[in-house]
Amino acid sequence: MWPWYCARMNERIPLAYLVPLRLFCGVILVLEGWSKFQGDWLHGTPLLHTLDAWVDAHKTYQFFLPVLQTARAHPKIFGTLVTAGELVIGASMVLGLLTRLSAFLGAVMLFSFAFGAGQGPVPPGNALLMGSLFLLFIVAPPGRVLGFDQALRARLPRWMV
Numbered sequence: 001m002w003p004w005y006c007a008r009m010n011e012r013i014p015l016a017y018l019v020p021l022r023l024f025c026g027v028i029l030v031l032e033g034w035s036k037f038q039g040d041w042l043h044g045t046p047l048l049h050t051l052d053a054w055v056d057a058h059k060t061y062q063f064f065l066p067v068l069q070t071a072r073a074h075p076k077i078f079g080t081l082v083t084a085g086e087l088v089i090g091a092s093m094v095l096g097l098l099t100r101l102s103a104f105l106g107a108v109m110l111f112s113f114a115f116g117a118g119q120g121p122v123p124p125g126n127a128l129l130m131g132s133l134f135l136l137f138i139v140a141p142p143g144r145v146l147g148f149d150q151a152l153r154a155r156l157p158r159w160m161v
Contacts, residue, residue: 018142022093025133029090029106036083044075047082051075051116059118068116085109093137096147101160103137110134 039046051072054060060068071078085105092102110131119125141161143149149161 014145015140015142016145018137018140019145019147021133022096022099022137022142022147025106025130025137026090026093026095028130029086030094031090033083033086033088033090036079036086041079041083042076044077044079047079048072048075054117057118061115061118064112064115067112071116082109093143096143096145096149097152098156098160099141099143099147099149100138100158103134103141107131107134107138 036046041047051068055068055072086109089102089106089109092098093106110127113119114125114127114131117125117127119128121128141149143161144153152161
């Protein structure tokens with residue numbers, strides 16, 4: 001009855017179209033992680049100042065306050081997790097290595113930033129947008145094109161590559 005509609009629903013976008021987004025997101029995370037690494041985030045003080053500013057601004061989503069309070073209680077641990085997470089997930093995206101797993105971890109990290117900062121769908125802040133892109137990377141892993149996932153695809157479980 002609707003052959004034209006069904007044909008359009010079965011279209012597939014080649015994964016190669018997502019490669020520039022993968023590379024761009026990866027470079028952003030690597031640069032942010034590197035600046036945090038050089039900016040003393042491993043000691044936790046800059047993270048604690050950021051978290052305190054979020055709490056003082058009363059923008060944090062209420063359901064996310066327990067996570068934010070835990071991070072405030074352990075700034076060294078969470079500062080290291082944020083710094084290492086940005087560096088490792090960013091490098092994984094740039095290399096196209098374990099993109100599905102990294103996309104999941106990246107989405108969790110980026111949505112945590114967005115919920116903690118109280119970001120909405122309008123600027124400033126790009127954590128919601130990048131988190132949404134990482135959800136797309138879970139569904140359509142772009143590491144299979146111009147990435148190491150192409151070589152690892154037969155050797156690792158599908159949920160990783």
